[in-house]
Amino acid sequence: MIRANRRQLLAGSALAALGTALPSVASAQSSRAAVKNTAPNLFVGTGGHGHTFPGATMPFGMVQLSPDTNNFGWDACSGYHQSDRSIMGFSHTHLSGTGIGDMLDVLVVPTRAPLKLVPGSRENPASGYRQRYSEEHAEPGYYRVKLDSGVVAELTVTERTGLHRYTFAKGPGHILIDFTHCKQETEAELIRIEDAALALSDDGTLTGSRQVFRWAEGRRIHFAMQLSRKPDRVQFFGDDDRPVAPGAKGVTGHRLKVALFYDDAGAAPILVKTGISGVDVDGARGALAEAPGWTFDRASTAARRTWAKELDILRVSGGTPAQRTILSSALYHTLMGPTLFSDRDGRYMGLDQQVHTLAASERAYSAYSLWDTYRALHPLMTLVRPDMAERFVHDLIRQTQQSPYGPPTWPLQGFETGCMNGWHSVVVLAEAHAKGIKADYAAAWPNIRKRAFDASYKDSLATLGRDHYMKLGYIPADKIKESVSRTQEYAYDDHAMAALADAIGERSDAAVLRKRSGNWRNVIDPKIGFARPRFADGSWWGPYDPVTLGHMPQPRWRDYTEANGWQATFLNQHDIYGMIAHMGGDTAYEAKVDSFFNAPSTLPDNAPPDIAGLVGQYAHGNEPGHHVAYLYAYVGAPWKTQAMVRRLCAEMYKNDPDGVIGNDDCGQMSAWFILSSLGFYPVDPTTGIYVLGSPLFDTAELRVGAGKTLRVRAIGNAPDRPYVQSVRWNGKPWTKNWIAHADIIGGGELEFTMGAKSSRFGAGVADRPPSAPRA
Template structure:
């Protein structure tokens, strides 16, 4: 890859589609749109991909450099140096992989039916590459066989343009390609088929058993030129006699041969559907004709409008690129899941049809995204936030497990713990988003009160939780984190119950939301594993992941005792009292950020980006820097947030600490660099931090604009001296969503030393009482 060329492009200003170019000096005066770098997060463990998609689109058409191992979760890693081909679906920033559907391999090399290893690409159909370029809605790369590959997308259709050198070439479609944990892992694919119809369309289907076990994908593919020969391959790469017009089995492929592939560019468009081939055929209507450039220009216009929602000035050129790239990554999902005719597969595995005004979505990484991604959407895209809420209510009604945890492609993966969709619903209600919340209540209530209600992996131990008030560490893994997260879900469910008039249920849930106390031992000041007989783990070490030596049995979820101690987001003043008051809790936060940054050997790679024992690369601690505001030392929040904004993000492939987690890491940066963050999204308030940029604009609801100014801002001036809202002095160290969504100007005056701003008890942020 030619990284220098990309950096030179980024050092300048934007493409025509992304606004008028401005000299660097102008950026310090007026907020402007900066071009994102789609390669940020594609190295390290960011797990993002650089291919072509639309905001929240169903198709993510991107190169696959690998399909096994942890760093292949998105199908792409910038260190791999060879491309297997281009597939149509990808996950952005996740810690588990799936998707990578319908792989196309354009090449002039001899036909090979296996990809081959990364170490020796020539052993298979892998190809080394150069001249890689990516921008929103468009991807381009030169493959070693001499093929120039270009990609763009509509919502449900991927468009390819392959320019071959003169002479023969072929395109291989590999339906055996999908995510594996190891190269040796058996890939389970069922009910696969490939066929060419009388209309010349190549169609196919497969059922994949990966993370979303049993999901189905269907496609319809049209080519601008008819192949000279077609060869289908069945299980075991057995060629179908006489070429044939189709094949069924489990591991299928088809090769499309062109005697003179270079005579003219070969264009391919592929519609996809989770419902059936008819839905995939219908998707092709989004891309009529063979005007690749027009489709690409349309995609870029859509992205230009979306990326214009946030503008900043000041900071460094790298920080402005990080901001634009973060905004791009927050618009990757959840992803569209309903066909053009409104059909989709529900969590009950049935096909449903939506009215024309509604859409279904997939890939909700709710354990991560309820914290900042969904709150960001309520600000900059309240229309999408409303769509997501309607969709989550439907999914709650249809799921055998009740409120979703991590729904993917019509299946509940049960990944992580808790059912944080209720937090998204409670937040949306608190911020005035209209929806039929009562329609979700019957299944929410079953999850809340029925210990016999069907469990997923995410909801284990509810019977213990209801009976004992905590989950015993000798019965259920991740017990300490589960207890606290179930308590937060109780809090969110109580808010929903109140909203629909279920006051008795709300009172019970509000009382139960205090169960976090039962796993935080005030004698030692830490979240601590507790056993069924009521005793605590005696040989406690907050660095360790739990009391059992087995790496799979941990007492915390992607955390240790240090990090789990600060999980409570909803009863912060109760937690402060539990620790002995403001001074004791302030000292506890200090010790968290100042502890040695050591981890046990069995720590997962998710625990990354350490400042003391704080791990910015993982979500459980994302609110902790803001907790100082609740004990009257907000200047410590200001200093730490500024440090995290500048140290944890880079304009580099390895520029995201940990996984981006479907935009959560990016959303944290956007909100924090604007100077505020939702510690508990369900309260509808934002706690002030330290704005990174000199000025910024954020397009909020109903066409209004929120402007943020940081007067006297500089790298060595992170401390807030005073705040004005719409020109009037503002003493509170927080602001409500109902204020920000109206638009206006939030003005911070910054200084080099801490001030007394926001330290009075009456100016501290509110927290939900029990």
């Protein structure tokens, strides 16, 4: 049964009469002079399926202090959804834009209502400690809301500490700390919690530890909390909400809570500060040194200033006011993670479940959504924050050395979740090396090599089927699920590992891996021109339907990863000219990409919600196709890239809670918009080049490298003028339809002249983008 995708935005043929079909965006001319940054809208992505949150955090910070409106179901992955309209409380850790949830640690509930120990329902908040709210405000580093009990809650942060300021009306009130609160899939589900403890020390510091078995199976969180006013009474609650004897100084068990009562909560604002650690309570206590005294306003001002400096990386003029807000909001979301995971003393929990201590200049990080972020988020960092890119590379090398699974896939808080396919940390490393990021890449090679060549090396969910891949050159669909996508993604990782092997002098390994990186061919049937499931005996699945998710009807046995046959056909990022030849040459390949954008936007009933934002069968709401609009450049039709990229920028992003067409995925969706709106995109990040597209803004200035500025100008730009007529680089004509990272990282001016009609700019064979050579 095929249905129309509910998230389909675009009616009719996406590329019909492409020479004249252009985005229907209201024209809004602005001054061409440089303008101050537009403030980001932190609520972009908090509705729909963006899965972002509006609370306070620092750039790449450990604490994400934010309201929780829900903790079960897919749209509660970040803990917040704009449609819920009631708040359970404020917790200290959140994931941004993911499709799986975890975290939501140390929930703080301030209220004047009678004590309740359960959250209650969204439909009836008064059945528990939920509260409806109003006057909500969010800006980088600061959040404020008024709860219906009359409490005004304000939140700010340092890197490792969350700071709360609660202003109560005169009279009694209490603060509940719910240490059972975390992300769950259903209301009936109870997340497994082990080794939980809460304790009140003589100095008034409340401390806690627990181990949580959710997405990161067994991660540990520790906190230390101080309050500006001593409570009049303290009541601990153990498992099943059983009260502990009055006067007790703590409680142990699994699902714990503590209530702090004030006879006159409104006598003065109650300030709370909470340090967290993934190592131990001492690490959490140490975090409190970042927020000495009770200077909430000083901390809030510092957080705002830090964000203002970070967001000043990029300035634009032109476009519409909404597009400028979308850009600043996207930049904000790209600077939220990966998230800090080392204590002030340098200790952190490694993927080997051992505590390690870093040198003073180093830091550990968590929440690497690598299947998503290798595409645009990490390339954006190498461009605008090469210092952070270097930190991430050093960290990923350490994690590769420490992990029992080798190169990380989706590491979270000291655990490998094994989420998604492949081990795309090697792509981040290969890209960084190609762009001049200095690191000890050779130190990671022993474990990378094991993953590359040792079929007995420990598997995670992300690396299933490697034995078949090494033996047959593909993964059989009758043996391993998601076999078609896995084969192609493993081939891309082989390409990245080959680049790393060459970089450290392992030439023979590089040759083998480069040859093996051509295994993508073994699941692309040239007779029909599609990615196609293949069985262990070498036969192809038939009759073939590219719209379906695979040869098995079961929802959990698919042949593609968050994709169907259409979308999986274009996964190849590293051997594009080999793919073009495999599909019959330039004309045939261009027609194939046309048909991709023009196909009916229908999906089977069992399609995952990730496949969203359809233009034909292209799904902008999910990452596998993010490079496809740029593939026209490789067959001499860059004007089609220009029109489609401009269309996607205009139609797939909004200044609205439902402003991200799919999960933001730790900033990947946002990074795509930023790079594409600047006029270039890394189809294969490991090559160190960017394919040119269509700049959205009239001018853009971004800080790159060490004190350098890249200026992008679009002369004659307008919503109905998306086509590049010519390009100049530092004042000289530029005929190539691509530019190298090595050029723009030094700063300069990239000038596009735009027009209403397509041109032959960049169409010649000599001006087409390079692609990685085949063995």
